[in-house]
Amino acid sequence: SLTIGIVGLPNVGKSTLFNALTKNDVLAANYPFATIEPNVGVVGVPDPRLDKLAEIFGSQKILPATVDFVDIAGIVRGASEGEGLGNKFLANIRESDAICQVIRAFKDENVVHVDGKVSPKNDIETINTELILADLQTIEKVLPRLQRESRIKKEVVGQVKAIEEAQAILETGETLFSAGIVQGTEKAEPLRELHLLTTKPFLYVFNVDEEELTDDIFKDEQRALVAPAEAIFLNAKLESDLAELDDDEALELLQSVGQEEPGLATLAHVGFRTLGLQTYLTAGPKESRAWTIKKGATAPEAAGVIHTDFQKGFIKAEVISFADLVETGSVADARAAGKARMEGKEYVMQDGDVVEFRFNV
């Protein structure tokens, strides 16, 4: 599955946030015998549609989609110089599908900032610099050879041009993501085999004091710093407290600081979106469940997420949109109203499709 690597300078609240994430680990709750890596937190993406489905189908269980967060501990500054720990840090980022930087915005004299002052802008630059330097090194390693090859092999010319353009962007201190060259899209295709770090989608968690949670001017300033990446504002200590409360108590605490949902829930939603994912839904008396697919996935690909045999033996998918199902009230009524569609192999899944697959075994 796709993972989001959590990075940040020391003392910004990464561990506090990560502990809150693992307290919410849905894997631990739903699959008690699953092996859980100590540095991975599997967080459920809250989805009220599942509650509604569970009501319609009388499901015993609700299984939300999940996002995997990986705690990438280790050194940040000097990582691109490539000694021991720095290499490991960069390798861990390379394995992630998106990068989530935790930034300190809380003020607390008792917690030392590594650079002596709280400055989101500087912290972002520090991390970006290491990632950019690492990408420039990767490029410098392969470019001379490819440039030579391109004189004989016409098919390499385009790739060389794309790499040279990437190099020029990185040399200005900008990440490729911020320049619109994003892993998984066509623009990043010629760069794919280089596994450049800064083509990964970024998102930012601002660890703020409680007052700032409702300070829209402050939040807009921070958003401007990180655009086009998304920004999430939370208080890591508060999230950690929330994770230990029951639903009613948690809601009360949230309301007392002017919030509607826990920051971790927002983080899960934004993380999911940043990874380019969407869900489709299945429901029955046993469980109502959200399954994760890439945007643009076809019906057989979606079936394959449940089981590879479903994809191999795919015949059809019976699809009812969530809205139609709620409106008609049951599968039988949706069918009678002509709202159940039989879709074939070419069908591109839509967010919120409620699906039953027909397949050969």
Ligand code: GDP
């Ligand atoms: P890490 O080094 O990035 O993993 O940071 P930690 O999670 O270990 O946090 C560093 C210190 O900051 C610890 O003493 C935390 O208790 C404290 N801390 C973390 N989040 C907050 C916060 O939101 N507000 C305040 N005041 N302190 C925090």
